[in-house]
Amino acid sequence: LLVDPLDPELKITLAWDDAPGTPNVDPVLVNDLDLRVIDSGGTVHYPWTLDPANPSLPAVRTGRDGVNNIEQVVIDNPAPGAYRVEIEGFNIAQGFQQSFSAASTETLINCSSAGLLSVNATRVACSATLGLQLVDCDLNTDDGIVETVAISLTSPTEPGGESVTLIESAPEAAVFLGSIDVDTIDGPGVLQVTEGDTISVLYIDADDGEGNQNVPVTREVVVDCTAPAIISVSVPEVNPRDATVLVEANEVMRTTISYGTSCGSLTDSASASTFDSAHSVRIAGLVDDTTYYFSVQAEDLAGNQISDDNGGACYSFTTLEVPDFMTEEFGGDLDLQQKSITFTPNGSGDYYSRCVEDLIGGLPTDPTGGTDSGLGDDQPTSFTLAGAVTVQLYGQSYDTIHVGPNGYLTFGSGDSDYTETLDDHFSLPRVAGYWDDLDPGDGGSVSWLQLIDRVAVTWQDVIEYNTSNLCTFQIEMFFDGRIRLSWVQIESQDGLIGLSEGNGLDPDYFESDLSMDSGCGPRPPFTQPMAVQTGVSVPVGIALDSSDDGLPAPPALSYWISELPSFGTLKDEATGLLIMRVPYQLAGSGNVLTYRPVNGFQGTDTFDYQADDGGAPPEGGRSTPAPVDVSVGGVQVVREYLVDDTDPGWSTAGDWAFGQPTGGGSHDGDPTAGYTGNNVYGYNLAGDYTNDLSAKFLTTTAIDLSGITETVLEYRRWLGVDRDTGDGASMLLRTGGFTFNSVWEHTGAAVSEGAWSLQSHDISSWADDEPQVYLSWLMGATDSTVTYPGWNLDDIRIYGVLPPSVCDDAPAEVPFVSFADLNTLQWVPPVDSGGVAPTYDTLRSTSGADFGAAASCIETDDGTDSVAIDATIPSADEVYYYLIRAETPCGDGSIGEGTGGAVRSGRACP
Structure with missing residues (x-):
């Protein structure tokens, strides 16, 4: 290997490649490989080793490592020049070969007589530079001289080709380097190419060390002048602080995503450096609830590049919002x-x-x-x-x-x-x-x-x-x-x-800075989500609620409807008018309205409301909208008792009483208050029931469940009672007669509750649609052995399905009619529809005072909307008058007064 003059450190690492054997079978050193490095001055360098006889002594680098199967030689501030790395086998158990791997901070050159030719690309663009390298130890005839060698390159476009002289990288290196430009335009020292050409690189090796002379060594490079085409760009995954961009192209490429919070400033990037036709590039370190813009750059194996910024608009995604974790x-x-x-x-x-x-x-x-x-x-x-x-x-x-x-x-x-x-x-x-x-x-x-x-x-x-x-x-x-x-x-x-x-701890948790928030000055009112229940076609009154800081003074709140329900109507109780448009302010600082579901609708309907303190944002004004969820039909609370500390006045016997328990009694004792509030119905609010007690009843007054189905009884219980062989506790139900039905009876081991428990019983087989239902809780009978605190009852509720409402009166007059266009009439439903949603007749007449037999029925019994279509056009000097009449099973709605205050009449529509 070659060391440059400014290299601060040289590391060479050696490792076995063989599979591990069974440890500690026979402590004999076999298959040991030793590493040593000879520098440019002839000094031999060894790995760090310890003295096995005295391992506490400092490590040295004075000899072979005969122990470890991974060895490393480190040379600080190495002298420049050619270094030789030698690996020697010791005590090889089978044959004379041992596979290994070696790595270095400098390029390891496997120098031999066989020439090794390499080109820095397998594909090249139509205008590029090819890097060429040849390693052949036979060519290094003198370690004191930089030597040269010639190779040739040809292409179908330039079959005569070009010769390139490669120059030895150092006198002792045997590594020869050079380059050549390729282009579609020919020139001196340039290899001319055309799209699709295959460039041939040829070196004639005079002696390959295997007895062969003049051996051709070749490499081929394909000419590719076309940039990759990006087929699709998508963002399949977006998280609060990272996102994944998927890029697909028509050929293998490597991809870079340039991104930022502005399309004009894409200052950050993320890349996929491997070559593939599709890349998923993960962009990390993002800020939640932020829109990011990005463009895509792709480069193929030949170095052809393309950039896609979505036509100048950039691609974009918005990270998910992470809540403030407070x-x-x-x-x-x-x-x-x-x-x-x-x-x-x-x-x-x-x-x-x-x-x-x-x-x-x-x-x-x-x-x-x-x-x-x-x-x-x-x-x-x-x-x-x-x-x-x-x-x-x-x-x-x-x-x-x-x-x-x-x-x-x-x-x-x-x-x-x-x-x-x-x-x-x-x-x-x-x-x-x-x-x-x-x-x-x-x-x-x-x-x-x-x-x-x-x-x-x-x-x-x-x-x-x-x-x-x-x-x-x-x-x-x-x-x-x-x-x-x-x-x-x-x-x-x-x-x-x-x-x-x-x-649980959110993976996107980010710490809050609690002290950084502003002072608690004037703020808008605060409204909370609300939930109410009603039966099918049954109206329900709703009192909107809000809290405020009382500023600006004097404190005053107004209530606004900001979103209407989809399956019902709202009526402002202060005026009696239906709310037809939003935003709508309830009259007179009122907060009460009535929701009436569409006839027959069952499910959940929703509308939104706001409160306004009269101030200006951000210190005041309207609150954030809050939803009111109205559950129509289905199982709901139809009767409830002991939820507000009020005595329902039921019949008692023995020590049954209404009031606040004292916490007395044996075992786990009585509670000290109700599940909600203070008061309960209990047996002996001050302690235990007595021995030898005959059964004592707590019985409700008659409960009317007419028309109600799917009834379920729920209540909170705090009970202490001995095992069933000694003492009794039960719950009974009867209807109009005197036949008692057992709803629940204590069986088994003693019960000693130290907290309130929820009890639920299906009573539908006895109580559905009954006009008189009586519930009874029994304490006793008891034996003469052990006593317990007995019953405590609170929050007693009966759930069921309410019957649909029927109309209670004929609907009122349709209050307002207008034209949406020349052919379309629209109207506002009556303020009072009589309890059910009405249908409508639409009549047309040439006289505003007479909608009798001569009038035409444009629509009949239309209950789907508040719109009618009439495409008939009046003749010259003719005027059409229209009348909208609401109808329900309880009668026809009023159609107002005609001439002289007389009640207007209108024909019936078949």
Whole structure:
């Protein structure tokens, strides 16, 4: 090999190529290959080796390596010139050959008497330079002289060809180099070619070392003057931070994608350097939710190039949006001391917007009077909100909050994890106020306080585990969906703050900078998605809801409909008018409207609404649109009890009572409140049932389920009862008579529930379409051995399918008729259609006062739309009058007043 004067290092590596044998069979050195390198001055260089007798001594490079099957010689600052690499076999077990591989930082030249001719291309363009190389040791007759050799090249276009003199690269190299230009235009020293030619390169080897003389050594190169044609460009995969571009061409090529955020500035590139007719080029390091533009460059084997920028417009793709993960890790760099962050749902892909404010006067909610959690180290506790309220996290509502001593709230289950990793954070729905290894049992307190609009959980002077560092911070969860985190004092040096939806760590996670957001000044109102249910053809009243910061003063909200439903109508209850166009502002700052589904429709219908505080964006104005989903038909809640702490006045016997349980009783005890709110129906709200108890009933008043089908009973239960051989508990149903049907009966081992459970029973075979249904829960009978806390019941609901509504009155007058064009009438449906969607008759008359027998029926009983077509053209001086009449099974709609206030009449249309 040849070393250039400025080469800083030379490395040669040797490795066996044979398959491994069974280890430790016989400790005999066989098939050992040794590497040595002789430099241009004759110095021999060896690999690093250790003394087997004393391996603790420093390694040396003074002799052969007789141990390893991979060896490397390294020469720092090598002297320039020709080097010889020698590989020697030692103790070859079979035959005299051992296959190996060798690699070098310089090109290894296998020098022999057989000439080795090479060309730097197999295909060449019509105007290019061919690089030529010949290795033949016989030609190096003097290591002190640079020698030459001639070779020839021909083409069909220039059959006489050209001779090229190759020059030895160094006096001792035996490597001869040269080049020649090829072109479609002939010239001195130029080989003339034409598209499709095959260039022949010829060297006559005087002696190939095998006893042969004047041996022709040839190479061929194809002339290709045509650039590749790009057949297609597509982007089959787009992710938040990378994309894949697929390029297909009519021949093998290598591809470069030039890209950027502007078609005029494609400053970055990604390439596929191998040759193929199709390339998938991955572009990485992109920014989410960003449009990128790109062009394609392709080069074939001959070096012909083509660029495709989509006709100057560039190709493009937009990376997917990654939501703001609302989470930040801190390592001694907490920049939120004496600050608050408020997270407000805003309907965006991030789900929340957030704002940062300075704390003034300590924690926003004074924790005085709150409930001390009694938390110690790591183990969580939980509490249930009173008053049928919930908090929300990423759109999910929760009434039970799990409090972890290590600085976070979780939902669905508690968590004792004290290691604040991102994987753990995103494994559960979580609000991390300041997650670190904290120990309230060693100092400080964790408490919660429920107010009318929020619940606040406070870590006050809580000590970081095994330190004296104090931490005081607070999590407030508002019942309208907002969340506020506040920090008074954090002496801990590392922690995690943020929100988690509980879906696991996203592969596209990117840390938020929570302190970078603007202050919580005036903001537009906040509207939340709503969901309501109704039966088929049954109207339902809806009160739109919003929250606002009260600015600008004086606070006033107006409500707007921004998108109409597809399968029903909306009526503004303040005016009684149907809402026909959007945007529509509800009259008089009202927020109540009525949705009426199209007759017979079942499914989900949706409309959008907004609230406006009268301010100007971005500090005020209209909120982000929020959807109202209306579920029409299907199984839905048709009756519900004990969901609002109200006593339904049912019949009781024994110790059955309505009220707040005390948490008393044996085993796992009674609850201290309802599943929602405070009150329940329970047997002995202060503790256990008694021994030797005869069966005691709790029985509802009559429940009317007329016309309702597919009925299902659901309720929350907290039950404690001994095994069925000792004590009884059951649930019965009867209709108008006195025959009881067993819905559920306790069997098997004792039940001792320490939390509310959901019970569901199909009661359709007894209760469907019944005008009088009575439900009874029985406590007892019991024996004389063991007692338990008995029944506690809350949130009792009956689900079913409501019957379709029938009309209750004839429809009102069609309030408005106009012409969309000369042939097309359009109208607004009646304000009150009488309970079902009407059909319409369209009448034409030459008198506005008479739509009797002489009138023509243009359309009859049309219920598909609010449009009619009449292509008839009146004659000269003739005027056509039109009347639209709404009809339902309950009667024909009014058609208004004619001349002199008389009620206008109109003929019937067959």
